[in-house]
C-alpha cells in the first residue's frame with residue numbers, strides 16, 4: 001500500500017516509515033497553525049515565533065500518532081499478530097498488520113489500545129498545560145496537542161470500519177455471532193455509511209467556501225470507503241476458500257502441447273481452438289514446462305511456422321508450479337505477492353491440471369450463485 005514510504009527509525013522493533021504524501025499534510029498543519037490558530041489565541045507575537053510553535057506542535061502531533069499506532073502494534077505483537085511497520089501518511093498513521101487477529105477478543109484489545117493511548121495523551125498534555133506556572137506560547141502548544149489527541153481518540157472511536165471503533169464493532173458482532181464474515185459485512189456497511197456522510201459534509205463545506213476542510217473530508221471519506229470495501233471483499237474470498245485446496249478449483253481437463261510442434265500449430269490448433277493462452281508442454285507424459293501468449297508476443301509472427309515450442313517454452317520450476325494440496329489461501333497470497341496469475345499443478349513431472357486467477361474467480365462466482373438465499377456467504381461455503 002505504501003511502496004514509496006521511507007523508513008526513518010525503529011521503535012520497539014517496529015519500522016517507523018514516512019510516506020511522501022505525509023509532507024503535504026505536515027506542511028498544511030504548520031501553515032494553518034502558524035498563520036491562523038496561534039495568532040488567534042495569542043496575538044502580538046512575531047511570525048517567526050508562530051512558525052516555531054507550529055513546527056513543534058506538528059512534530060509532537062505526529063509523535064502522538066506514532067504512539068497511537070505503537071499501542072495497537074504492541075498489543076498485536078503480544079497476541080502473535082505480525083506487524084509490518086507503522087507508516088505516517090496523508091491521513092495520519094497506520095499500523096500495517098501482516099496477519100489477522102485470531103479471535104474477537106484479540107481484535108477488540110488491539111483496536112481499543114490506540115484510542116486508549118490518545119486519551120492518555122489528551123490527559124497528559126492537558127495536565128502539563130494546566131500545571132505550567134505562566135500562560136505562554138508553550139501552554140498554547142500543549143493545549144493544542146491535548147485537544148487534537150482528544151479529537152483523534154473520539155474520531156477513531158466512531159463505529160465505522162476501518163476506524164478503530166469499527167473494529168471494536170466488528171469484534172462485538174463477531175463475538176456475538178461467531179461469524180467473522182457477517183461481522184465484517186455489517187461493520188463495513190457502517191463504515192461505508194460514515195464515509196458517504198463525511199463526503200456529503202465535505203461537499204457542503206465546499207459550497208460554504210471552506211475549500212480545504214471540504215476537500216479533506218471528501219478525501220478521507222473516499223479513503224475509508226475504499227478500505228471498507230476491499231477488506232470486506234478480501235474476507236469474502238477468504239471465507240469462500242476456507243479449507244479449500246488447489247485440487248478443488250483447478251482445471252483438470254487441460255490441452256497440452258508437444259515440444260516439437262511449431263508455434264503456428266500451437267496458435268491455430270491449441271490456443272485459438274481451445275481459447276487458452278496458457279499451455280503446458282508435455283512429452284510422452286512427462287511435464288516439461290509451459291508456454292503462453294507472452295512468449296509468442298516476443299517472437300515475430302513470420303517465424304511462427306519455423307520455430308518450435310521446445311525452443312522457447314518456460315521450463316518447469318518451483319515458481320510456476322504448485323502442489324494440488326496447497327491451500328487456496330496460500331495460493332491467493334502467492335498470486336498477490338508475485339503477481340503471477342497462472343500455475344501448473346503437478347506431482348513431480350506428472351501434470352494434474354492448471355490453476356489460474358480466473359479459475360479462482362469462476363469458483364467464487366459459482367459459490368455466490370448457489371448461495372442466493374442469503375445476502376452473503378456462510379462461513380462454511382457449500383462444497
Ligand SMILES: [Zn+2]
Pocket residue numbers: 068069072114115156164
Ligand atoms: Zn487506531
